[in-house]
Amino acid sequence: MEEKINVLEMVADGFSAVSEDTAESNPIQSAMVGALGYVYRRATEAAEKGDPVAWVSFSVPTEIFWAMDIVPVCDIGLTVFCAIPGAVEKYIDLAEEFIPQYVCSTNKLPMGLLLSGDAPLPNVYVAQNNPCDSILGVDSSVAKYLGLPYFGIGTPYLKSEKGYLYTARELKRMVTWLENHTGRKMDFGRLQQAMKYSNQAHELVLKINALAAQVPCPFPMPESASLYPLFMNLPGTPELVNCLETLYREIQHRVNNKVSPVPFEYEEKLRLVWIYAMPGFDFPNSLNELMQEYGAVSIIYMNNHITVVPTEDLSDYDKILLGLARKSRNMPMSKEGGGPWEDWGDNSVEMVRYYKADGAVFAGHIACKSNWAAAKLVKDKVLEETGIPTISIELDFIDGRVTPAEAIKSQLVDFIELILARGKQ
Amino acid sequence: MTLEVVAPKGGAIKMSALDELTKLADSLENKAAKDWKSQGKKVVGFFCSYVPEEILYAADVLPYRVAARGCTETTSADVYLTHLNCSFVRSCLEYALEGKYDFLDGLVFTNSCDDIRRMSDILRTVQSERLPLIAFLDVPKKTDADAIAWYQDEIAAFKQSVETTFGVKITDNKLKKAIEVYNETRSLLKQLYELRRKDNPPITGAEVMQVLNAAATTPRDQFNKLMKKLLEELKQREGISDHKARLMITGGGGCDDPAYFDVVERLGGLVVTDADCFGSRYFWKPVEVIEDDLILGLAKSYLDRPSCARMTDRIDERIDFIKEMVETYRVDGVIFQTLINCQVWGGQLLAIRDEMKKACIPLIELDREYALRGTGQLKTRVQAFLERIER
Numbered sequence: 001m002e003e004k005i006n007v008l009e010m011v012a013d014g015f016s017a018v019s020e021d022t023a024e025s026n027p028i029q030s031a032m033v034g035a036l037g038y039v040y041r042r043a044t045e046a047a048e049k050g051d052p053v054a055w056v057s058f059s060v061p062t063e064i065f066w067a068m069d070i071v072p073v074c075d076i077g078l079t080v081f082c083a084i085p086g087a088v089e090k091y092i093d094l095a096e097e098f099i100p101q102y103v104c105s106t107n108k109l110p111m112g113l114l115l116s117g118d119a120p121l122p123n124v125y126v127a128q129n130n131p132c133d134s135i136l137g138v139d140s141s142v143a144k145y146l147g148l149p150y151f152g153i154g155t156p157y158l159k160s161e162k163g164y165l166y167t168a169r170e171l172k173r174m175v176t177w178l179e180n181h182t183g184r185k186m187d188f189g190r191l192q193q194a195m196k197y198s199n200q201a202h203e204l205v206l207k208i209n210a211l212a213a214q215v216p217c218p219f220p221m222p223e224s225a226s227l228y229p230l231f232m233n234l235p236g237t238p239e240l241v242n243c244l245e246t247l248y249r250e251i252q253h254r255v256n257n258k259v260s261p262v263p264f265e266y267e268e269k270l271r272l273v274w275i276y277a278m279p280g281f282d283f284p285n286s287l288n289e290l291m292q293e294y295g296a297v298s299i300i301y302m303n304n305h306i307t308v309v310p311t312e313d314l315s316d317y318d319k320i321l322l323g324l325a326r327k328s329r330n331m332p333m334s335k336e337g338g339g340p341w342e343d344w345g346d347n348s349v350e351m352v353r354y355y356k357a358d359g360a361v362f363a364g365h366i367a368c369k370s371n372w373a374a375a376k377l378v379k380d381k382v383l384e385e386t387g388i389p390t391i392s393i394e395l396d397f398i399d400g401r402v403t404p405a406e407a408i409k410s411q412l413v414d415f416i417e418l419i420l421a422r423g424k425q
Numbered sequence: 426m427t428l429e430v431v432a433p434k435g436g437a438i439k440m441s442a443l444d445e446l447t448k449l450a451d452s453l454e455n456k457a458a459k460d461w462k463s464q465g466k467k468v469v470g471f472f473c474s475y476v477p478e479e480i481l482y483a484a485d486v487l488p489y490r491v492a493a494r495g496c497t498e499t500t501s502a503d504v505y506l507t508h509l510n511c512s513f514v515r516s517c518l519e520y521a522l523e524g525k526y527d528f529l530d531g532l533v534f535t536n537s538c539d540d541i542r543r544m545s546d547i548l549r550t551v552q553s554e555r556l557p558l559i560a561f562l563d564v565p566k567k568t569d570a571d572a573i574a575w576y577q578d579e580i581a582a583f584k585q586s587v588e589t590t591f592g593v594k595i596t597d598n599k600l601k602k603a604i605e606v607y608n609e610t611r612s613l614l615k616q617l618y619e620l621r622r623k624d625n626p627p628i629t630g631a632e633v634m635q636v637l638n639a640a641a642t643t644p645r646d647q648f649n650k651l652m653k654k655l656l657e658e659l660k661q662r663e664g665i666s667d668h669k670a671r672l673m674i675t676g677g678g679g680c681d682d683p684a685y686f687d688v689v690e691r692l693g694g695l696v697v698t699d700a701d702c703f704g705s706r707y708f709w710k711p712v713e714v715i716e717d718d719l720i721l722g723l724a725k726s727y728l729d730r731p732s733c734a735r736m737t738d739r740i741d742e743r744i745d746f747i748k749e750m751v752e753t754y755r756v757d758g759v760i761f762q763t764l765i766n767c768q769v770w771g772g773q774l775l776a777i778r779d780e781m782k783k784a785c786i787p788l789i790e791l792d793r794e795y796a797l798r799g800t801g802q803l804k805t806r807v808q809a810f811l812e813r814i815e816r
Contacts, residue, residue, distance in 0.1 A: 099774050103771045148426045340546055376505050
């Protein structure tokens, strides 16, 4: 008989071990991996003790869950597993036995994980209709299939104060629903505390990204890639604040002391911003090779360019929910992929300018149909307003079988050589 | 002029109303739309059945449901879209960029799905100067009181936008009349579907699709007259008795091509009902007339229709509606067809298949592209399905 496994626990153990091993040698990696592991550790412990765990789609405000002592596991956040070779394909393949192949792999992964029994079932499932149809189509279906209580947060498409108020009311209804389905109660004092942590985290990420914008870049990809997953699971916790404080301190140390962010020699000749996704699978080596061989530094990708305005007024429950509603619609992916396209165009132009890029990369996840439908508009805008060219690369964000790392690297090399040959703008 | 309608194994009979409706459905800018335009009146296209057409009709504007049947190439559209996008949207964009919708005086978009909202982005960016009206209805994804209030405001804003653009006043009387006309269409279409409950229905699924396509693009007063005539004619028509199985179409992306139904029916399956965006879901429930707040009635009724998978709080209702249709129409098997890349319906398949299995309802899943080509695989799979479920 096959032994039952708990992938969340295995990942938590693995991340903890890496965090401990690198505490001295690489405090940044240690802090990020440690914080990510914390989520899965908490989820595992909660499941063992019978405490409530909620699986949530990204852009669902986790602050509310931490405040209610419900552990939120962002389903798409599980894509961090793809950093472990061979860890995701099994679950994607399993999901494809039930739903079409063209459905997003980042939804198929958590679905396959739950169907396989390799992760404990959550107590509830909460999804937000933003930014994409895939979440909408898959999450309610998985919940129905598994008999899990499901709450869908309805978010208006167009961004407006009226829309944020609507979403805030949805969040309020979600809290009541969570209370009914988990037995946990909202504690306003805890919510205020969670919001303080959340605000601190958002202030810190702005400061970290300001450092990343410096020339030479002290915090490039692939190292910085884990920043966004932290924001899928941990806003509202002191663990995220502690992690980001470590990052800020260490990056500032690099700047002050002119310490290279990588353990090899390179000269920064070219700066790339990834105005959409980046490969989450075995791509770090390729990025490092591009840095070493061409001096091409990938500064940041879209999901790390987090510019959410903190919620200032924490004195009132409704105002907090309004702040969270605004935040959920303006987090990366929701802001750009959730549309309208102008937000993405503006964001891309801002990224190119802020990070002083010489080239932009539109690494398009094949399942993000709506994002591909905006690609030309976005790229044209970037070119018109900044003169910076963009390369499009078709890939699956987590499944390296679709476009292997070598193929992606090869396209990037052509693009880099082109920019270098024509001279930087 | 009449059309020779050949039932799967029946004799040829004269059906003048069906002939006329088929002709209306066959061309992009049909005679009815041309006649309408020739009177100096406006035609406005829309892409989703959540758009309350009554607002346009009350403004003496012809609501025209945009489709792109017959589109086989998407060269222009693919400058903006890719093979990763839904082929319905690519086809519609192609026609828009080729100028085939130039007879339209406006377009109404919704956030129905990711691809349609992006088509709105593209056309708003590249064709805004050509179209007097480009409207966007932010349709809620839920159906509770707050969602209804939201949609009520959206419809009110849409009404105002139509009034301003075309310089008309949509009075309560006009709106009520439009709702009544549209409700009559709904009632007539339900009567048509009622005939399909018979052991030997007098009409094929392909023919019904033609009727529905005519409904989507023809002034309703005119359509309703033809429908009444059709219902009379169908009383005289011999029922279809040589089918192997009674089938139902459901799934995503809207299945509006009669040729698709025809392929299935030539193999011996008879499509007797559907839970489809271009079919029953479009007209199943009448709009509630709330005398002192007609727009509230529209908002409530449009959100309360048998739902698209885009609605996040209605998966149970969606599954129940399919089951109800199966029972009412004594369906032997369900064809769950989805446009490739329609993730919202693709994702639902897990739960829908499971629920059908529990209810012992045979189901076949068929992916398709909007343009019907290469029907070999479709035929093989349907044939095998029919053999499995044949009565």
